Amino acid sequence: MAVNYECRHCRMPLGRFENDQVPEYRLGLQFLTPEERKRIISYNSNGDVTVKVICEYCSQTLDSHPELALLSNPLQ
Template identity: 90%
Template sequence: MAVNYECRHCHMPLGRFESGQVPEYRLGLQFLTPEERKRIMTYNSNGDVTVKVVCEYCGQTLESHPELALLSNPLQ
Protein backbone atom coordinates (compact mmCIF):
# COMPACT_ATOMS: atom_id res chain seq x y z
CA MET A 1 0.00 0.00 0.00
CA ALA A 2 1.22 3.50 -0.82
CA VAL A 3 -0.12 6.89 0.19
CA ASN A 4 -0.20 9.38 -2.68
CA TYR A 5 -0.70 13.11 -2.20
CA GLU A 6 -2.31 15.05 -5.04
CA CYS A 7 -3.60 18.60 -5.44
CA ARG A 8 -7.37 18.61 -5.35
CA HIS A 9 -7.51 21.44 -7.91
CA CYS A 10 -4.75 20.96 -10.51
CA HIS A 11 -4.18 17.22 -9.84
CA MET A 12 -0.41 17.71 -9.58
CA PRO A 13 1.23 14.76 -7.81
CA LEU A 14 2.80 16.16 -4.63
CA GLY A 15 4.34 13.13 -3.01
CA ARG A 16 4.19 9.42 -2.38
CA PHE A 17 5.02 7.25 0.61
CA GLU A 18 5.45 3.54 0.09
CA SER A 19 4.26 1.34 2.93
CA GLY A 20 7.08 0.90 5.37
CA GLN A 21 8.77 4.23 4.50
CA VAL A 22 6.84 6.20 7.10
CA PRO A 23 4.65 4.73 9.83
CA GLU A 24 1.02 5.60 9.12
CA TYR A 25 0.60 7.37 12.47
CA ARG A 26 3.32 9.87 11.42
CA LEU A 27 1.18 11.00 8.48
CA GLY A 28 -1.52 12.23 10.89
CA LEU A 29 -4.39 10.67 8.97
CA GLN A 30 -5.81 9.15 12.17
CA PHE A 31 -6.76 12.65 13.33
CA LEU A 32 -9.21 13.15 10.46
CA THR A 33 -12.90 12.81 11.19
CA PRO A 34 -14.87 10.29 9.12
CA GLU A 35 -16.33 13.19 7.11
CA GLU A 36 -12.88 14.63 6.40
CA ARG A 37 -11.58 11.20 5.37
CA LYS A 38 -14.48 10.75 2.97
CA ARG A 39 -13.87 14.20 1.46
CA ILE A 40 -10.11 14.06 0.96
CA MET A 41 -9.16 10.37 0.77
CA THR A 42 -9.85 7.83 -1.94
CA TYR A 43 -8.95 4.16 -1.82
CA ASN A 44 -7.70 2.65 -5.06
CA SER A 45 -8.32 -0.95 -6.17
CA ASN A 46 -4.61 -1.79 -5.78
CA GLY A 47 -4.71 -0.83 -2.08
CA ASP A 48 -3.14 2.60 -2.48
CA VAL A 49 -4.65 5.67 -0.85
CA THR A 50 -4.83 9.08 -2.54
CA VAL A 51 -5.04 12.11 -0.27
CA LYS A 52 -6.33 15.30 -1.91
CA VAL A 53 -4.63 18.43 -0.58
CA VAL A 54 -3.97 21.90 -2.01
CA CYS A 55 -0.59 22.61 -3.62
CA GLU A 56 1.30 25.83 -2.95
CA TYR A 57 0.42 27.38 -6.31
CA CYS A 58 -3.32 26.70 -5.99
CA GLY A 59 -3.26 27.82 -2.35
CA GLN A 60 -1.68 31.15 -3.32
CA THR A 61 -4.17 31.58 -6.15
CA LEU A 62 -7.12 30.91 -3.83
CA GLU A 63 -5.65 33.29 -1.25
CA SER A 64 -5.38 36.05 -3.87
CA HIS A 65 -8.80 35.29 -5.40
CA PRO A 66 -11.02 33.74 -2.69
CA GLU A 67 -14.05 33.99 -4.94
CA LEU A 68 -12.62 31.05 -6.91
CA ALA A 69 -13.47 28.79 -3.97
CA LEU A 70 -17.14 29.23 -4.90
CA LEU A 71 -16.60 27.35 -8.17
CA SER A 72 -16.95 23.55 -8.19
CA ASN A 73 -13.38 23.06 -9.43
CA PRO A 74 -11.89 26.55 -9.26
CA LEU A 75 -8.45 26.17 -10.77
CA GLN A 76 -9.05 23.96 -13.78
Protein backbone atom coordinates in the same frame (compact mmCIF):
# COMPACT_ATOMS: atom_id res chain seq x y z
CA MET B 1 0.49 -0.04 -0.45
CA ALA B 2 1.56 3.53 -1.17
CA VAL B 3 0.18 6.86 0.00
CA ASN B 4 -0.04 9.39 -2.83
CA TYR B 5 -0.59 13.09 -2.23
CA GLU B 6 -2.14 15.19 -4.99
CA CYS B 7 -3.65 18.65 -5.27
CA ARG B 8 -7.42 18.55 -5.09
CA HIS B 9 -7.71 21.43 -7.59
CA CYS B 10 -5.05 20.95 -10.28
CA ARG B 11 -4.39 17.23 -9.57
CA MET B 12 -0.63 17.77 -9.55
CA PRO B 13 1.19 14.91 -7.79
CA LEU B 14 2.82 16.28 -4.64
CA GLY B 15 4.46 13.26 -3.10
CA ARG B 16 4.41 9.54 -2.50
CA PHE B 17 5.28 7.35 0.46
CA GLU B 18 5.66 3.62 0.27
CA ASN B 19 4.06 1.86 3.24
CA ASP B 20 7.40 0.64 4.55
CA GLN B 21 8.88 4.16 4.46
CA VAL B 22 6.45 5.85 6.85
CA PRO B 23 3.99 4.17 9.21
CA GLU B 24 0.41 5.38 8.68
CA TYR B 25 0.13 6.83 12.19
CA ARG B 26 3.04 9.20 11.39
CA LEU B 27 1.04 10.74 8.54
CA GLY B 28 -1.54 12.06 11.03
CA LEU B 29 -4.54 10.79 9.09
CA GLN B 30 -6.08 9.34 12.25
CA PHE B 31 -6.78 12.90 13.45
CA LEU B 32 -9.25 13.55 10.63
CA THR B 33 -12.95 13.39 11.35
CA PRO B 34 -14.98 10.79 9.43
CA GLU B 35 -16.34 13.57 7.19
CA GLU B 36 -12.82 14.89 6.47
CA ARG B 37 -11.56 11.37 5.74
CA LYS B 38 -14.38 10.83 3.24
CA ARG B 39 -13.63 14.14 1.49
CA ILE B 40 -9.82 13.94 1.53
CA ILE B 41 -8.85 10.26 1.33
CA SER B 42 -9.67 7.80 -1.45
CA TYR B 43 -8.71 4.15 -1.64
CA ASN B 44 -7.60 2.75 -5.00
CA SER B 45 -8.30 -0.79 -6.21
CA ASN B 46 -4.57 -1.66 -6.08
CA GLY B 47 -4.45 -0.88 -2.34
CA ASP B 48 -2.89 2.57 -2.69
CA VAL B 49 -4.32 5.56 -0.85
CA THR B 50 -4.71 9.02 -2.40
CA VAL B 51 -4.79 12.04 -0.10
CA LYS B 52 -6.14 15.22 -1.68
CA VAL B 53 -4.51 18.39 -0.37
CA ILE B 54 -3.92 21.84 -1.88
CA CYS B 55 -0.62 22.67 -3.58
CA GLU B 56 1.19 25.93 -2.92
CA TYR B 57 0.23 27.42 -6.29
CA CYS B 58 -3.49 26.73 -5.84
CA SER B 59 -3.34 27.93 -2.23
CA GLN B 60 -1.78 31.25 -3.28
CA THR B 61 -4.31 31.62 -6.08
CA LEU B 62 -7.21 31.03 -3.70
CA ASP B 63 -5.71 33.49 -1.21
CA SER B 64 -5.48 36.13 -3.94
CA HIS B 65 -8.87 35.31 -5.47
CA PRO B 66 -11.13 33.76 -2.81
CA GLU B 67 -14.12 33.97 -5.16
CA LEU B 68 -12.61 31.05 -7.10
CA ALA B 69 -13.55 28.76 -4.21
CA LEU B 70 -17.20 29.32 -5.18
CA LEU B 71 -16.70 27.76 -8.62
CA SER B 72 -17.39 24.08 -9.00
CA ASN B 73 -14.37 21.95 -9.76
CA PRO B 74 -15.28 18.93 -11.90
CA LEU B 75 -12.04 17.20 -10.85
CA GLN B 76 -12.99 17.00 -7.19
